Amino acid sequence: MTDRRLFTEEGSAQVVIDSLGADTDPRLRKILTSLIHHLHDFVKEVQLTEAEWDEGIDFLTRTGHTCNDVRQEFILLSDVLGVSMLVETINHRAFGHATEQTVLGPFHMVDSPPRELGDTIALDDGGEPCLVTGQVRSSDGTPLAGASVDVWQANAEGFYDVQQPGIQPELNLRGLFTADDEGKFWFRSIVPRYYPIPDDGPVGEFLATTGRHPNRPAHVHFIVTADGHEPVTTHLFVEGTPYIDSDVVFGVKESLIREFPVVDDPERAAALGLDNPFRTVHFDVTLLEAQSKEA
Amino acid sequence: MTDRRLFTEEGSAQVVIDSLGADTDPRLRKILTSLIHHLHDFVKEVQLTEAEWDEGIDFLTRTGHTCNDVRQEFILLSDVLGVSMLVETINHRAFGHATEQTVLGPFHMVDSPPRELGDTIALDDGGEPCLVTGQVRSSDGTPLAGASVDVWQANAEGFYDVQQPGIQPELNLRGLFTADDEGKFWFRSIVPRYYPIPDDGPVGEFLATTGRHPNRPAHVHFIVTADGHEPVTTHLFVEGTPYIDSDVVFGVKESLIREFPVVDDPERAAALGLDNPFRTVHFDVTLLEAQSKEA
Numbered sequence: 001m002t003d004r005r006l007f008t009e010e011g012s013a014q015v016v017i018d019s020l021g022a023d024t025d026p027r028l029r030k031i032l033t034s035l036i037h038h039l040h041d042f043v044k045e046v047q048l049t050e051a052e053w054d055e056g057i058d059f060l061t062r063t064g065h066t067c068n069d070v071r072q073e074f075i076l077l078s079d080v081l082g083v084s085m086l087v088e089t090i091n092h093r094a095f096g097h098a099t100e101q102t103v104l105g106p107f108h109m110v111d112s113p114p115r116e117l118g119d120t121i122a123l124d125d126g127g128e129p130c131l132v133t134g135q136v137r138s139s140d141g142t143p144l145a146g147a148s149v150d151v152w153q154a155n156a157e158g159f160y161d162v163q164q165p166g167i168q169p170e171l172n173l174r175g176l177f178t179a180d181d182e183g184k185f186w187f188r189s190i191v192p193r194y195y196p197i198p199d200d201g202p203v204g205e206f207l208a209t210t211g212r213h214p215n216r217p218a219h220v221h222f223i224v225t226a227d228g229h230e231p232v233t234t235h236l237f238v239e240g241t242p243y244i245d246s247d248v249v250f251g252v253k254e255s256l257i258r259e260f261p262v263v264d265d266p267e268r269a270a271a272l273g274l275d276n277p278f279r280t281v282h283f284d285v286t287l288l289e290a291q292s293k294e295a
Numbered sequence: 296m297t298d299r300r301l302f303t304e305e306g307s308a309q310v311v312i313d314s315l316g317a318d319t320d321p322r323l324r325k326i327l328t329s330l331i332h333h334l335h336d337f338v339k340e341v342q343l344t345e346a347e348w349d350e351g352i353d354f355l356t357r358t359g360h361t362c363n364d365v366r367q368e369f370i371l372l373s374d375v376l377g378v379s380m381l382v383e384t385i386n387h388r389a390f391g392h393a394t395e396q397t398v399l400g401p402f403h404m405v406d407s408p409p410r411e412l413g414d415t416i417a418l419d420d421g422g423e424p425c426l427v428t429g430q431v432r433s434s435d436g437t438p439l440a441g442a443s444v445d446v447w448q449a450n451a452e453g454f455y456d457v458q459q460p461g462i463q464p465e466l467n468l469r470g471l472f473t474a475d476d477e478g479k480f481w482f483r484s485i486v487p488r489y490y491p492i493p494d495d496g497p498v499g500e501f502l503a504t505t506g507r508h509p510n511r512p513a514h515v516h517f518i519v520t521a522d523g524h525e526p527v528t529t530h531l532f533v534e535g536t537p538y539i540d541s542d543v544v545f546g547v548k549e550s551l552i553r554e555f556p557v558v559d560d561p562e563r564a565a566a567l568g569l570d571n572p573f574r575t576v577h578f579d580v581t582l583l584e585a586q587s588k589e590a
Contacts, residue, residue, distance in 0.1 A: 007377065007545040009384045015545060016377035021506015028504065031347065034340045036376060038333040043381050045329045052326065053373070053382045060369045064359010074355045078348070081331060082302065082311035086338050087348045089304045209323065211316015250302040250310060 013040035059202055066201040072106065076203045079103070079249040080212070092232075094255075096139055098288045102235050102251045105221060107160040112150050112176040120188035120273070121175040124168060127156030127190030129274040130260060132236075134283040136183040136224055143183035144287065147226035150176050151187070153219070158195030183226075188272065191260055191279055194218045194242050197249065207248065217243040217252060222285070229287035236283045258283060308335035354497055361496040367401065371498045374398065374544040375507070387527075389550075391434055393583045397530050397546045400516060402455040407445050407471040415483035415568070416470040419463060422451030422485030424569040425555060427531075429578040431478040431519055438478035439582065442521035445471050446482070448514070453490030478521075483567065486555055486574055489513045489537050492544065502543065512538040512547060517580070524582035531578045553578055 007015050016036050020029055042048075048056075066073035078084045084103055092101035115121065122129075136147035152174040154160050161172040173192075179185045199207060199214040207214050218241035225231040237244060237257040244252060260279045263269075269276035302310050311331050315324055337343075343351075361368035373379045379398055387396035410416065417424075431442035447469040449455050456467040468487075474480045494502060494509035502509050513536035520526040532539060532552045539547060555574045558564075564571035 005540070006547050006549055007380050007384070009381070009388075012377055012381045012384070012545075019505075019507055019541065019545075024505045031341045031343070032505065034337050038337045039376060039378055040381055042329050042333045043378060043385065046326050047385055048326070048382055050382060050386050053379075057367070057369050057373065060355070061359060061362045061367070064356055064362060064369075067356045067359060072352070072356070074352045074359075078352065081334060082307055083334055083338060084348075085302050086304070086307045086335055087343055087345060089302070089307070090338065090342055091345050093304075210314075210319045210327065212314055245300070246314065250307075250314075252301050254301055 009044075012044075013037045016040075059206075063202045071198065071201075073201050073203055075106065076197060076201075077206070079197070080203055080207060082250045085250045095288055097286050098139055098230075099224070099232050099234055099285045100253045100255050101233055102253060102256060103249060104233050105251075107162060108152060108221065108223070109162055110171065110174070112152060112174040113171050115175040115177055115187065117177060117180060117184075117186055118188070118272075119175065119177075121151065121153075121173050122155075122188065122190045123172045124155075127192075129269075129278040130189050130191050131186065131263075131272060131274065131278060131280045132189055132220070132283065133186040133280070134184070134285060136179050136185070136226060136285045136287065138226075138229060139286055139288050143181075144226040144229065145179065145181045145183055147179040147183055147185075147224060147285075147287075148176065149179060149185045149285075150223040150225075151189075152221045153189065153192040154195050156190055156193050158193040158218075188274060189220070191238060192218045192220060212248065213243070213246070214248050215243045216247050216249060217241040219251075222283070224285045224287065226287055228290050230290055232285065232287060234285075236281065238281075304339075307339075308332045311335075354501075358497045366493065366496075368496050368498055370401065371492060371496075372501070374492070375498055375502060377545045380545045390583055392581050393434055393525075394519070394527050394529055394580045395548045395550050396528055397548060397551060398544060399528050400546075402449075402457060403447060403516065403518070404457055405466065405469070407447060407469040408466050410470040410472055410482065412472060412475060412479075412481055413483070413567075414470065414472075416446065416448075416468050417450075417483065417485045418467040419450075422487075424564075424573040425484050425486050426481065426558075426567060426569065426573060426575045427484055427515070427578065428481040428575070429479070429580060431474050431480070431521060431580045431582065433521075433524060434581055434583055438476075439521040439524065440474065440476045440478055442474040442478055442480075442519060442580075442582075443471065444474060444480045444580075445518040445520075446484075447516045448484065448487040449490050451485055451488050453488040453513075483569060484515070486533060487513045487515060507543065508538070508541070509543050510538045511542050511544060512536040514546075517578070519580045519582065521582055523585050525585055527580065527582060529580075531576065533576075 013036050063073045094100045136144045161168040177185050194215050194217050196214040218238040219235040223233050239257050239259045258281050260281045264277040266276045308331050358368045389395045431439045456463040472480050489510050489512050491509040513533040514530040518528050534552050534554045553576050555576045559572040561571045
């Protein structure tokens with residue numbers, strides 16, 4: 001009847017893309033163009049029914065309603081769909097021997113307290129004592145004196161301090177260390193336990209419906225920074241922990257798994273201020289020089 | 296080091312799909328497999344930055360927080376991305392001369408009051424008077440005696456009764472009619488105006504950012520049902536209305552646009568109980584026999 005460009009099944013994505021104004025920011029247009037194509041292709045590929053669309057709308061709505069000041073259910077959804085890890089990976093591709101990144105996670109919500117090398121970050125009892133050692137170097141091998149090493153971890157029951165106010169001491173299992181003149185750091189802690197992500201909301205339902213467990217394998221979080229270098233946000237994973245093959249947020253990288261061998265040496269334990277026997281782990285961190293990604 | 300199947304950029308979607316349990320409902324598995332592939336392909340295609348991911352999470356969260364008992368911002372988002380119309384189209388493909396479907400919209404929230412053929416649905420003053428006529432038939436042309444014709448529309452200012460409680464009379468511009476022995480229906484109304492969808496939330500921001508207006512062209516909603524036939528949910532669009540080429544929810548189909556010609560005939564107006572001059576529109580509706588989609 002006219003040459004109106006109305007909606008058709010075949011041209012559905014293009015009609016929506018054509019509706020974007022001429023002044024739309026070019027980057028936003030690129031993102032939306034891809035998003036709209038994939039959304040429409042998805043609906044067509046699975047021939048989504050109206051009842052399934054209703055369920056999807058309801059799921060997104062309940063996910064939104066579960067978000068509040070202390071809980072971010074959409075990030076959790078992104079995590080369990082592997083999207084967070086993909087964004088992380090794309091934006092921090094490792095180069096050469098640089099330490100690989102992994103997800104930040106939701107528990108770096110308080111500043112770690114500055115501590116001296118050798119201090120313990122375990123402020124209460126319980127858990128297997130552990131000596132953590134390592135060295136921070138530049139990608140050419142140069143030790144990075146004075147590098148900053150921020151660590152935080154769950155306790156032996158799999159909880160972070162902020163999840164158990166009044167039960168764990170404040171700032172338990174957190175520490176901000178400054179590496180020595182050779183870039184070396186060492187501190188005392190306990191071996192963390194694996195733990196479930198919050199699974200009493202829509203994301204938990206999703207996991208249950210798809211037969212997935214909600215657990216993350218045991219790990220210690222690190223953010224390591226040094227002048228003139230790109231910071232790295234990563235985890236140190238405990239070899240042998242349950243769920244190392246099936247992290248619910250897909251955060252495990254082979255290069256980040258370390259053995260935590262047992263040491264039975266009463267004298268060394270006494271010198272370190274640890275109960276005997278104790279466990280040890282060594283985690284060397286290599287940082288890229290700043291801007292070297294541009295090269 | 297091992298044959299663990301850990302996350303990699305290349306195999307990111309497959310790792311997530313492989314995590315779905317063996318007992319996952321096959322239809323759900325199909326939907327999730329497609330969704331996960333498209334989500335990951337989208338992130339890779341645009342090389343989504345962490346800041347953009349943050350913005351996306353924030354947008355979804357605010358969209359969720361905007362949903363309440365009387366507002367569904369995720370449906371609105373689906374609407375302006377053309378997804379609602381695509382789902383509608385896929386699930387109600389027209390066959391032969393059957394009347395095409397379009398979106399239900401959010402304003403069919405109260406039952407239309409049963410009215411007699413010839414009644415007016417305009418319970419207050421204002422607007423151009425209009426006589427609406429039509430006939431309901433089966434796809435072979437047989438008139439469908441006693442077909443049910445449910446209609447609702449905005450007023451001459453572009454508002455539905457439920458948007459203006461206390462301003463418009465209750466159930467204004469709504470009616471449930473029963474077609475006569477020849478499947479014919481007729482009633483009096485006014486010509487509706489185009490109107491904006493709610494644009495004071497995240498979806499409104501999205502439209503503004505992409506240079507899109509928030510308007511729907513003027514239309515009258517219909518749900519027509521008859522024994523032994525598939526119901527049709529559709530609109531009758533006013534030829535010449537603003538935004539007929541750019542419905543913000545992509546609901547316009549060429550076959551649903553009708554002229555609303557002016558009639559200047561004082562005698563006929565008086566006989567009908569309408570002010571002179573008045574407008575008229577004729578909308579024949581053809582229903583598919585039930586199950587004929589299976590053929």
